[in-house]
Amino acid sequence: MDRNNCLIRLERKEDYAEVENLVRESFWNVYRPGCMEHYVLHVLEMILRL
Numbered sequence: 355m356d357r358n359n360c361l362i363r364l365e366r367k368e369d370y371a372e373v374e375n376l377v378r379e380s381f382w383n384v385y386r387p388g389c390m391e392h393y394v395l396h397v398l399e400m401i402l403r404l
Contacts, residue, residue, distance in 0.1 A: 367403075370396075370399050373395065374392045374395055374396055374399075375392070377389075377391050377392045377395050378391070378392035
């Protein structure tokens with residue numbers, strides 16, 4: 355990806371699953387076996403939908 359061609363925007367509902375997958379893959383086995391960060395993100399997204 356070209357650093358000069360980036361768009362920063364708010365996350366949309368259709369992005370939720372892709373973002374969860376990105377977070378899970380990024381943190382898998384980094385701090386402990388497996389990953390909890392994507393689950394925390396999932397719970398936050400559920401709260402924001404209320």
